[in-house]
Amino acid sequence: xxKLTGSKKATQFTESVIRExxxxxxxxxxxxxxxxxxDFPAPEAVKEAACAAIRADVNQYAVTWGARGLREAxxxxxxxxxxxxxxxxxQVTVCCGATEAMMATMMGIxxxxxxxxxxxxxxxxxxxxxxxxxxxxxxxxxxxxxxTFDAGELAAAFNNRTKAIILNTPNNPTGKVFTxxxxxxxxxxxxxxxxxxxxDEIYEHIIYDGHRHVPIxxxxxxxxxxVTINSLSKTYxxxxxRVGWTISPKSLTDAIRKVHDFLTVGAAAPLQEAGVAAxxxxxxxxxxxxxxxxxxxxxxLDILERHHFTCYKPYGAYYIMTDIAVFGFRDDVEFARYLVxxxxxxxxxxxxxxxxxxxxxxxxxxxxxxxxxxxxxxxxRLAALSNLVIG
Ligand SMILES: Cc1ncc(COP(=O)(O)O)c(C=O)c1O
Numbered sequence: 001x002x003k004l005t006g007s008k009k010a011t012q013f014t015e016s017v018i019r020e021x022x023x024x025x026x027x028x029x030x031x032x033x034x035x036x037x038x039d040f041p042a043p044e045a046v047k048e049a050a051c052a053a054i055r056a057d058v059n060q061y062a063v064t065w066g067a068r069g070l071r072e073a074x075x076x077x078x079x080x081x082x083x084x085x086x087x088x089x090x091q092v093t094v095c096c097g098a099t100e101a102m103m104a105t106m107m108g109i110x111x112x113x114x115x116x117x118x119x120x121x122x123x124x125x126x127x128x129x130x131x132x133x134x135x136x137x138x139x140x141x142x143x144x145x146x147x148t149f150d151a152g153e154l155a156a157a158f159n160n161r162t163k164a165i166i167l168n169t170p171n172n173p174t175g176k177v178f179t180x181x182x183x184x185x186x187x188x189x190x191x192x193x194x195x196x197x198x199x200d201e202i203y204e205h206i207i208y209d210g211h212r213h214v215p216i217x218x219x220x221x222x223x224x225x226x227v228t229i230n231s232l233s234k235t236y237x238x239x240x241x242r243v244g245w246t247i248s249p250k251s252l253t254d255a256i257r258k259v260h261d262f263l264t265v266g267a268a269a270p271l272q273e274a275g276v277a278a279x280x281x282x283x284x285x286x287x288x289x290x291x292x293x294x295x296x297x298x299x300x301l302d303i304l305e306r307h308h309f310t311c312y313k314p315y316g317a318y319y320i321m322t323d324i325a326v327f328g329f330r331d332d333v334e335f336a337r338y339l340v341x342x343x344x345x346x347x348x349x350x351x352x353x354x355x356x357x358x359x360x361x362x363x364x365x366x367x368x369x370x371x372x373x374x375x376x377x378x379x380x381r382l383a384a385l386s387n388l389v390i391g
Pocket of ligand 1: 036096097098099100123168172200202230231232233239242243244
């Protein structure tokens with residue numbers, strides 16, 4: 001057999017469907033409501049800080065686990081907002097986005113054969129993260145329409161082999177915001193089975209209708225067993241900058257830092273400097289961010305509902321999961337391809353968020369981190385769908 005092949009690991013997952021949809025969208029000149037990146041500018045002060053850092057010749061490697069100033073800003077901000085003391089030298093590791101933060105955490109703390117619990121539907125990166133770290137995934141269903149989980153099913157997923165549980169709140173793709181009570185239940189099981197919570201909180205500030213973000217690290221007994229993951233990407237509309245971080249208990253930090261160092265050495269040094277400016281923006285910025293996205297959510301909900309999609313209203317993050325059964329296509333992938341080619345709107349097939357494609361067969365995810373003009377153009381184009389509605 002030829003050795004000119006990919007590894008067994010690499011054959012176990014496919015190319016990112018989300019990123020593929022973005023490429024197809026470019027090919028067909030569509031409106032991109034697939035990949036979650038804003039098409040409006042980042043805050044001036046943050047961009048200025050990046051330019052100033054480059055002008056000041058911040059051009060060389062930063063400390064591998066993050067420039068001191070940024071690690072301090074991350075620790076100060078987390079403590080101010082959530083009341084939990086963080087020691088930057090022992091607990092904060094700056095990575096190339098939340099993506100690398102998750103990978104470095106998984107490879108740093110999970111051994112082949114360890115079980116890792118994942119709520120399903122899930123952000124598609126968690127699948128390859130689990131495969132590359134050699135973990136055995138155990139899935140717990142978030143049940144539509146409100147995306148709640150069954151306490152018995154969750155409890156049954158824990159056992160002596162369970163090393164970690166991956167959480168994402170506010171959640172992509174469902175828009176669910178885990179409640180304090182739900183997090184208490186998860187925390188109790190983590191304590192009982194000596195399990196690490198890996199909590200992706202990248203949409204922390206994008207939250208609506210009075211819902212509150214609770215970091216699981218702040219729940220009793222969890223600070224010592226939680227790796228909190230966050231990033232500049234979504235909060236400051238700079239998804240291309242690739243600056244994220246972990247906040248971990250001292251006992252896990254070394255392992256995460258070692259993997260991070262050999263994966264990437266470090267995130268872009270001048271953009272880490274800009275991260276300090278980002279974390280220092282006034283509180284009003286976060287209120288405006290959430291309010292701006294709440295308004296866009298309502299605009300896209302109205303558009304999608306008028307064009308016959310059944311919507312699951314999100315309370316956080318910037319995506320709307322929809323049901324597309326009414327259009328009568330064979331499956332979500334066929335419909336998504338039709339939508340981008342013939343209608344000129346890109347969205348993500350629901351199956352990319354499920355381990356079995358069949359579970360997402362009638363689902364499609366749209367994002368609303370877009371300018372009003374972009375959403376209005378999508379509205380116009382989606383009108384073409386009315387001919388397709390069956391029954
Ligand atoms: C839940 C979640 N985690 C992580 C990421 C990636 O974050 P980053 O750009 O910081 O790598 C995304 C991007 O869409 C996401 O939705």
